[in-house]
Amino acid sequence: xxxxxxxxxMTQGLAILTMVSLHLFCRLGTxxxxxxxxxxxxxxxxxxxxGWLSEICIPLYSIxxxxxxxxxxxxxxxxxxxxxxxxxxxxxxxxxxxILFAVIGVVAGTDQRVPGSWxxxxxxxxxxxxxxxxxxxxxxxxxxxxxxxxxxxxITKKVNSIGMFLFVSGFYLIKYVLNHFGYGLSSENQISDxxxxxxxxxxxxxxxxxxxxxxxxxxxLFTKVKESSFIQKGKNPVVLLVMLTIxxxxxxxxxxxxxxxxxxxxxxxxxLWEKGK
Numbered sequence: 431x432x433x434x435x436x437x438x439x440m441t442q443g444l445a446i447l448t449m450v451s452l453h454l455f456c457r458l459g460t461x462x463x464x465x466x467x468x469x470x471x472x473x474x475x476x477x478x479x480x481g482w483l484s485e486i487c488i489p490l491y492s493i494x495x496x497x498x499x500x501x502x503x504x505x506x507x508x509x510x511x512x513x514x515x516x517x518x519x520x521x522x523x524x525x526x527x528x529i530l531f532a533v534i535g536v537v538a539g540t541d542q543r544v545p546g547s548w549x550x551x552x553x554x555x556x557x558x559x560x561x562x563x564x565x566x567x568x569x570x571x572x573x574x575x576x577x578x579x580x581x582x583x584x585i586t587k588k589v590n591s592i593g594m595f596l597f598v599s600g601f602y603l604i605k606y607v608l609n610h611f612g613y614g615l616s617s618e619n620q621i622s623d624x625x626x627x628x629x630x631x632x633x634x635x636x637x638x639x640x641x642x643x644x645x646x647x648x649x650x651l652f653t654k655v656k657e658s659s660f661i662q663k664g665k666n667p668v669v670l671l672v673m674l675t676i677x678x679x680x681x682x683x684x685x686x687x688x689x690x691x692x693x694x695x696x697x698x699x700x701x702l703w704e705k706g707k
Contacts, residue, residue, distance in 0.1 A: 431653040437701055438498050444700060445491035448484035449565065455481030479681055488568060489639040489693030495575065496582075496643025497697075503583035504647075510580075517576060524569060528555050531562045558624075571631040575640055586644040595645055599691075602638040606687050635690040642694045652701060666704055673699045 433441075454463060459473040466475035502508050531554075532545035545551050546561065553559030557570040586594060609630075646652070673696070680692045 431656050432501075432647070432650055433497065433652060433701055435498075438494050440705075441697060441700055442491060442494045444696075445487050445494065448490065449487035451480055451484035452487055453565075456484065457481065482684070483677055483681060483692075485686065485689050486693040486696055489635045489690045490697055491568075492575075492636045492639035493643035493646070493693060493697045495572070496640035496645075497647045498643075499576075499579045499640075500583060500586065500644040500647035503580070503587070508580045508583055513576060513579065517573060520573070520576075525555060528562065535562075567627075567631065568636075571628060571636055574628060574632060575636065582641065582644065586641060586648060591645050591649050594641065598638045598641045601633070602635065602690065603687070605633055635693075639690050639693055642690070643697070646694075646698070651698065655698070655702060665702065669699050669703050 455475075455477045457463065457475075458478065462475055466477055468476035470476055470478070499508065502512075528551075532551055535545045550559060550561055554562045554566070557566075560566045589597075676692065676695050676699075680688060
């Protein structure tokens, strides 16, 4: 009764949709696209609520990755050979997209940054620059996560689940507070600056949510929840009510700090929702 590959793919699709929603609708004032029909006030369209809640895109995708990688680890799918093949396949797809960006930039000719110089082109190809698409910051972070997956799998498998959850949550919260008050790492050297950026990306919501996903798989969370009589009776209305309640509370608080936990809630509730065949 745990999640199948198609369930994870569907949830990753939801994460991608939230990314699109974030960039389209999480805008205020003069930055708003088009002419929304409903406004909360003079600067905030009603659709901004959806856009702000869509900040779970990275946490949600990271949770999916953690869950999938733990299941792969259980079946021996985290061997060095398979990880290398997975990375190569990912890179080929990414490079195709990058080349398409450059070609479209040449044809359209509306933005000098795309394709830009050869240095700019290869910078985007090899993750040094994200001038083509700012959202590509996640690419090298994800690849590092994939390379670390065998180690993280072994740690998660051995360590007590509740203890692991509390540890990664506590680490995330402490780091968030330190960064908020200006105690984060910084550097003026380009290489060390890149390393610090990767450290910040990983130890932010990405790694935390990745471990959340692994813990869900390890604890067989969905099997346990689906077997409860409370969920089996009128499951979808219950899931919808809980989802709406959590979403309203999250938006009212409007704290980026809680997005990994909101992402975890969405991951669980979305996969408890009984979808049509």
